[in-house]
Every structure is written in C-alpha cells, then in structure tokens.
Amino acid sequence: MKKLLAMFLALTMTMSLAACGGTASVQSTETPAANVEEAATPAATPTKADDGKLVVGFAQIGQESGWRDAETNDIQWYAARNTDTLQLEFADAQQKQENQIKAIRNFIEMGVDVIAFPPVVETGWEAVLTECKEAGIPVILVDRGVDASCEDLYDCKIASDFIWEGEQAAKVMGDLLGGKGKIVELEGTVGASAATDRKTGFDDYMAANYPDVEILASQTGDFTRTLGKEVMESFLKTYGAEINGVYCHNDDMALGAIEAIKEAGFKPGEDIKIIGVDGVKGAFEAMVAGEMNCTVECNPCLANQIFETAAKLKAGESVEKWVVSIDGVYTSDQAADVIDSRTY
Ligand code: GZL
Numbered sequence: 372m373k374k375l376l377a378m379f380l381a382l383t384m385t386m387s388l389a390a391c392g393g394t395a396s397v398q399s400t401e402t403p404a405a406n407v408e409e410a411a412t413p414a415a416t417p418t419k420a421d422d423g424k425l426v427v428g429f430a431q432i433g434q435e436s437g438w439r440d441a442e443t444n445d446i447q448w449y450a451a452r453n454t455d456t457l458q459l460e461f462a463d464a465q466q467k468q469e470n471q472i473k474a475i476r477n478f479i480e481m482g483v484d485v486i487a488f489p490p491v492v493e494t495g496w497e498a499v500l501t502e503c504k505e506a507g508i509p510v511i512l513v514d515r516g517v518d519a520s521c522e523d524l525y526d527c528k529i530a531s532d533f534i535w536e537g538e539q540a541a542k543v544m545g546d547l548l549g550g551k552g553k554i555v556e557l558e559g560t561v562g563a564s565a566a567t568d569r570k571t572g573f574d575d576y577m578a579a580n581y582p583d584v585e586i587l588a589s590q591t592g593d594f595t596r597t598l599g600k601e602v603m604e605s606f607l608k609t610y611g612a613e614i615n616g617v618y619c620h621n622d623d624m625a626l627g628a629i630e631a632i633k634e635a636g637f638k639p640g641e642d643i644k645i646i647g648v649d650g651v652k653g654a655f656e657a658m659v660a661g662e663m664n665c666t667v668e669c670n671p672c673l674a675n676q677i678f679e680t681a682a683k684l685k686a687g688e689s690v691e692k693w694v695v696s697i698d699g700v701y702t703s704d705q706a707a708d709v710i711d712s713r714t715y
Contacts, residue, residue, distance in 0.1 A: 434465075
C-alpha cells in the first residue's frame with residue numbers, strides 16, 4: 372500500500388511540478404519513497420548496484436519553500452534523464468536535522484559513492500561527517516554550510532554567497548528609503564547559514580552605509596510563507612505605520628508579509644517597501660503587480676554542478692572547496708521584461 376502511495380505521489384508530483392527547465396519527481400531512480408520514514412529508513416536497505424553507475428545519496432531538507440521545491444525538481448529531473456549512469460537515492464528530512472542524519476547513515480550503510488545534502492543548520496554534523504570520512508565516502512554540501520569546526524569533514528560546498536546577497540538587499544533598501552527610515556527583518560531558519568549570513572551581510576552594510584535606517588525588529592519566519600505572514604502581522608500590530616520597509620531572507624516569507632500588509636490596510640511595495648531573496652516566480656509576479664520591490668536571486672538549479680562534482684570525487688579527482696553560484700538582483704522595473712524567462 373505504501374509503495375502504491377509512493378508511486379501515486381511520484382506521478383502526481385511529476386504532473387504538477389516544473390522547475391529549472393524540466394519536470395520530474397522520482398524520489399529515487401531505484402526505490403521511490405514518499406516520505407522521510409521510507410526514504411531515510413527503507414524497508415530493506417537497498418544495496419548499491421554494482422553496475423558501475425555513480426550512486427549519490429541526497430538528504431534533502433524538506434519542502435519549506437518554493438525555492439526548495441525548485442532545487443529538488445532540478446535534482447530529480449537530472450537523475451531521471453541520466454538513469455543509465457546515475458543512481459539517485461533521495462530522502463526528504465521534513466526540515467529535521469535528525470532525519471537528515473538518519474538518511475546519511477543509511478547512505479553510508481548502502482555504500483553510496485557520494486553523499487550530498489544541504490545542512491539545515493550549521494552545527495551538529497561532526498559525528499556523522501566523521502562517519503562519512505571513516506567510510507571513505509566524499510561529501511558535498513549543497514546550498515548551505517556547516518560551522519568551521521567541520522571544514523575538513525566535507526569535500527566541496529556548492530552554494531551562493533549569502534553575505535553578498537544580504538549586502539545587495541541592503542543597497543536596494545537604502546536607495547528605496549532615500550537613506551532614512553525604519554524597517555523590520557524576517558529571518559530564515561534559526562542557525563541556518565543562509566539566514567545567519569544574509570543577516571550579517573544586510574545588517575553590517577546598513578550600519579556602515581545607511582546609519583539613518585533603523586531596524587526596529589528582526590525575527591525568524593523559518594523560511595516559510597505561513598510563519599512569515601504571522602511574524603509580519605505581529606510587527607504591524609506593534610509598529611504599524613512606523614514601518615517603511617521589510618527585508619525578508621527569502622521570497623516565501625516576503626509573499627506572506629505582503630498578505631499581512633494588505634490585510635492591515637497598507638499598500639505593499641508603496642507604503643512598505645519589500646525585498647526578498649531567492650528569485651522565485653511568485654516574487655516576480657508580486658513585482659509585476661507593484662506589491663514587491665526587489666528580489667536577490669539565489670540559484671537553486673545546482674544539479675549539474677552537484678553530479679559533475681560527485682563524478683569527479685568518485686574518480687578521485689580534486690574539486691574546488693567552494694563552488695559559488697552566480698546570482699543576480701532584480702528590481703520591480705525589470706520584472707515584466709524577465710518574468711517569462713524565469714525557469715523556477
Ligand atoms: C539558500 C537556501 C534557502 C532558500 C530558502 O541556499 O538554503 O533555503 O533561500 C530555502 O528559500 O528554504
């Protein structure tokens with residue numbers, strides 16, 4: 372019954388999701404699994420086929436944002452197109468670190484060639500990364516980082532420069548406010564490098580270049596639209612019309628903030644300037660509607676880099692320690708011209 376459900380889910384996702392230029396949703400090219408329990412702890416730990424394929428275990432964070440879904444689909448679409456040379460084992464950790472760790476340990480037991488995963492938070496990885504090292508399995512960090520103590524326990528990080536992203540957002544916010552005003556900040560998942568560094572980049576740039584822009588409050592919305600809306604509602608109750616702008620560590624929280632701002636009787640994009648990060652389609656639609664002012668792109672389409680790097684690591688070739696994604700900055704005046712060319 373669970374397998375039937377998994378196949379149905381895979382089929383449903385195939386029909387409904389498209390991103391980064393393709394559609395696909397195979398949970399694994401070998402054993403489809405609908406959720407973390409099946410994926411992280413498959414019934415009988417599948418053995419690694421000895422057919423010469425590159426076998427990659429990917430422990431995904433979850434489905435918290437449109438960006439995350441775009442990344443997952445890019446990875447699964449790539450795997451679905453390369454089943455002759457690649458075996459993808461995919462686990463969805465439902466945003467829990469313990470599930471990512473469980474999935475990684477299953478990949479070690481399977482004897483995969485390479486393990487790749489986005490660490491949901493920066494800390495708590497030393498033990499399991501040491502186990503990967505002792506098992507001789509290379510590790511690729513994807514779209515987030517771990518703290519410096521684990522620097523020697525992974526082989527490559529493929530991720531954007533979040534400090535740069537925060538600085539870009541601060542530049543645009545400072546310009547939009549004419550160098551003076553009061554803003555609030557919606558932070559990503561507590562302890563995630565994407566949140567920590569986007570905050571550092573933004574806050575430090577603001578303090579250095581726009582001292583007359585005051586950050587009234589800053590609170591986590593956990594990268595989700597729902598919590599982003601709830602936190603913005605509480606900011607509006609406390610500060611109301613005092614708020615001139617909101618900086619959101621991802622577009623999903625920005626879209627939630629827009630809902631809260633409208634329900635409070637203000638005009639998003641006008642009364643309150645809105646800047647997000649990710650570059651998802653919803654942000655471009657909000658900018659075209661005049662309800663959002665800027666999104667700083669964070670490329671989720673990393674599959675090519677992930678699997679090319681994995682192949683090099685399997686072959687014993689050296690790879691760069693940090694492969695930095697190249698991102699852009701899009702403001703509302705550009706949105707209408709580029710929205711149709713967006714791939715996620
Ligand atoms: C960024 C990634 C972040 C996105 C969010 O590389 O880790 O996680 O910005 C997602 O949308 O939840």
